[in-house]
Amino acid sequence: MIKYIKKYFFVFLILLSLPILANESENINDLALIPINYSEVIRKDSKFNEDFGKEEFEIGIKEVLNFAEKQNLDILSSYYEAEASKGAYWSSFGSLLPSMTLQSSREDFQGGEIITFAQPVSLDRITYRHMSMISYRMPLGGKTFFRVLAGKNDYDYNLAQYSSTSQKVIAQALMDYFSWYKDMAEIMLAEQSIKETEEQLKAITARVKSGFGTKLELMQTQSLLLERQNTKLEAQKKEKLSQKTLINDLNLGPNFRLKPKISEMSPLLFLDTEENILDDFIEEAYNNRPDLLALDQEIKYNKNLYRQVRSDLLPNVSLSAYYRRIGQEKNYKELDESTQNMISIDWDLMKSFGPETIGAIKSYKDKVKQSETNRDKQINEIERTVSEAFYNVRLFKEQMEVDHKKILAAEEAYRLADVRMKSGFGLNLDLIKAQTDLTKARFDYTNSIIEYNKAQIRLLYESGLINSKDILEISMWGE
Numbered sequence: 001m002i003k004y005i006k007k008y009f010f011v012f013l014i015l016l017s018l019p020i021l022a023n024e025s026e027n028i029n030d031l032a033l034i035p036i037n038y039s040e041v042i043r044k045d046s047k048f049n050e051d052f053g054k055e056e057f058e059i060g061i062k063e064v065l066n067f068a069e070k071q072n073l074d075i076l077s078s079y080y081e082a083e084a085s086k087g088a089y090w091s092s093f094g095s096l097l098p099s100m101t102l103q104s105s106r107e108d109f110q111g112g113e114i115i116t117f118a119q120p121v122s123l124d125r126i127t128y129r130h131m132s133m134i135s136y137r138m139p140l141g142g143k144t145f146f147r148v149l150a151g152k153n154d155y156d157y158n159l160a161q162y163s164s165t166s167q168k169v170i171a172q173a174l175m176d177y178f179s180w181y182k183d184m185a186e187i188m189l190a191e192q193s194i195k196e197t198e199e200q201l202k203a204i205t206a207r208v209k210s211g212f213g214t215k216l217e218l219m220q221t222q223s224l225l226l227e228r229q230n231t232k233l234e235a236q237k238k239e240k241l242s243q244k245t246l247i248n249d250l251n252l253g254p255n256f257r258l259k260p261k262i263s264e265m266s267p268l269l270f271l272d273t274e275e276n277i278l279d280d281f282i283e284e285a286y287n288n289r290p291d292l293l294a295l296d297q298e299i300k301y302n303k304n305l306y307r308q309v310r311s312d313l314l315p316n317v318s319l320s321a322y323y324r325r326i327g328q329e330k331n332y333k334e335l336d337e338s339t340q341n342m343i344s345i346d347w348d349l350m351k352s353f354g355p356e357t358i359g360a361i362k363s364y365k366d367k368v369k370q371s372e373t374n375r376d377k378q379i380n381e382i383e384r385t386v387s388e389a390f391y392n393v394r395l396f397k398e399q400m401e402v403d404h405k406k407i408l409a410a411e412e413a414y415r416l417a418d419v420r421m422k423s424g425f426g427l428n429l430d431l432i433k434a435q436t437d438l439t440k441a442r443f444d445y446t447n448s449i450i451e452y453n454k455a456q457i458r459l460l461y462e463s464g465l466i467n468s469k470d471i472l473e474i475s476m477w478g479e
Contacts, residue, residue: 057252060261061174065468067250068173069166078165082158085151092151095144098136105129127326135320143311146304153301160294167290170468171461173249178450178457180246181260183239185446190232193439197225200435203421204428217428224432228439267400267449270456270471271393278390281463285382288464292382295375302371306364312357315347382462389459396452403445410434410441 057063069075107127201221207213243258286292322340351357417434420426460466 055256056259057256058259058261059177061177062472063261064173064177064246064250065170065472067252068169069468071251072169072173072249073251075162075166075169078158078162082155082162085155085158089148089151089155092148095147098134101131101133103129103131130325131323133320133322135318137316137318143308146308146311150301150304150308153297153304157294157297157301160290160297163290164294167461167464167466169249171457171466173246174457174471175454176242176246176249178454180239180242180258182447182450183235183242184260185450186235186443187232187239189439189442189446190228190235192442193435194225194228194232196435197221197228200431201225212424213428220428220432224435267397268453268456270453270460271465278387281390281459282383282386284463284465285386286379289382290464292375292378292464295371295378299368299371299375302364302367306361306368309357309360309364312360313352315345315352318342318344318346320344386459386462389455389462392455393452393459396448396455400445400448400452403441403448406441407438407445410438414438 105128107125107129201218204213204217204221208215208218246258247253247256320342322338322342324338326337414431414434414437417426417431421428421431457466460471
């Protein structure tokens with residue numbers, strides 16, 4: 001009897017629960033408490049798309065280097081500055097040349113005729129005058145020579161500045177390229193996480209419909225999906241800014257929309273910080289940094305200007321030679337010829353020992369000391385920046401290896417959480433946490449790769465070793 005009562009009691013409970021389940025199924029649409037309109041999240045309408053009508057341009061390291069070297073405005077400005085100083089250097093040789101004057105004239109005089117003793121005499125005359133003069137002004141103390149040397153130093157200074165600007169622009173363009181790609185990678189990772197969350201949302205919805213899920217789980221997954229979509233929007237906004245920065249570096253103009261040539265970022269080995277110690281890179285910087293060469297030329301320039309103004313204390317010596325011929329007709333009848341050679345010394349004591357000269361001497365002497373101080377400061381700064389870049393390369397290399405292991409662990413944790421959830425033994429919160437950790441691990445790994453590449457570029461720049469040819473040979477991205 002008790003056996004039958006238990007049997008019918010369980011049947012009664014099942015029948016009693018059917019209206020509840022039916023009511024739960026009828027109101028399943030009410031579970032979407034947070035409305036999601038995917039078309040509103042990312043608009044594709046050209047009216048709202050800033051890139052509509054722009055030409056898509058695939059870009060890699062090869063294109064970055066090519067456009068940076070040929071079209072960057074800072075490099076072009078520095079190039080023309082160097083060319084202008086070359087012209088000034090050439091013009092300084094003019095002060096070494098003597099002054100020469102050549103004159104020649106022909107004078108026709110028509111005086112008519114006079115008659116003397118019944119014999120007409122013509123008064124017409126043709127007079128030829130030739131004059132040549134050469135003079136050379138020679139300031140004692142080598143003022144002219146130091147002016148030429150200063151012009152050469154100024155030209156070499158601008159050449160070094162041009163090289164320094166080129167290296168700086170190349171390094172900055174490459175790092176901006178890596179930063180832009182990081183933002184692109186963040187968008188791609190956000191899209192991947194959105195797809196995973198959408199699949200998770202479908203599974204949770206099915207569980208709720210079958211009576212095994214709850215409203216809370218559905219709301220949690222919907223919130224996660226909105227968070228992922230918001231992350232993508234933020235990444236897209238960052239990508240727009242970083243893309244404009246890169247376009248400005250390359251001087252491409254506003255009518256281009258950049259697209260990366262590669263689909264996945266890889267760690268590049270531009271240099272080896274394991275075989276080379278820090279002192280090696282500092283020594284390379286001393287020997288190769290063009291800004292140090294520019295400071296060396298600036299010191300020489302100011303020294304030669306100092307010697308130039310110091311020579312104003314001495315007199316100027318002028319050497320001149322004068323020759324003149326005057327004659328009638330072409331055969332120089334009634335020839336008048338004269339020659340004159342002269343040496344003169346010009347010494348303006350009030351100017352040589354006046355406040356203008358003394359003040360200029362003191363000014364350029366102090367400029368020499370200032371240039372030498374700036375070079376010492378730059379040497380100290382080089383030691384600091386090279387050391388910082390060197391240790392950053394090692395740091396991000398180790399971080400990259402750690403983040404790669406984190407990805408493997410996060411992928412396994414997500415797989416196990418998904419299996420437990422599908423088998424009915426797991427919690428939705430555990431699956432959400434596992435997915436969040438996996439998304440973070442993916443982004444951290446991509447970020448560490450990019451930071452590792454950027455740190456190498458920084459070390460190459462700080463060591464004065466950065467150049468387009470070597471970077472292309474190592475990366476092989478543009479091929």
